[in-house]
Amino acid sequence: MTTPTQSSEQKWLDDLRTTLTNDFEAQTVRLTQLTADTGDPGEAHTQSALIAATRQSIEQISGALRRLAEGRYGICERCSAAIPRERLEVLPHARFCVPCQQKQH
Structure with a gap:
């Protein structure tokens, strides 16, 4: 039998999983857009920084989702x-x- 605290904690984790999954999908779309060739060499440095930041965000989100799935979150x-x-x-x-x-x- 689950207690109200356990079900509240589970709901929070379920909501978090949903939010992280949505964030992961959004960041993946962003990365795809950022890696498309803009043809503007003047934006290469900015583009490179945005790509690196987006990749880091994806790694952090996927790590959190993995820890959730493994029960280590x-x-x-x-x-x-x-x-x-x-x-x-x-x-x-x-x-x-x-x-x-x-x-x-």
Whole structure:
């Protein structure tokens, strides 16, 4: 039997999965558009930066979706502590808790 807290948590995770999937699809479309040849060599540097940022976003989103599917979402990859939901709501692709993230830099 599930408790109200468990069902609330599951709904949040389901909603998050939907949002991340939609974001992934949107970023994939954006990347396809960005990689189309514009023919303007003056925009090459800007185009390259946008492509790199979009690819990074896709990697972060797909990583979060993979962790959701594997049941590892919200667990710090360094210390295995739970990442606070507040942090995940702000940064859904967070892989580390705040103390471990600070040690990364």
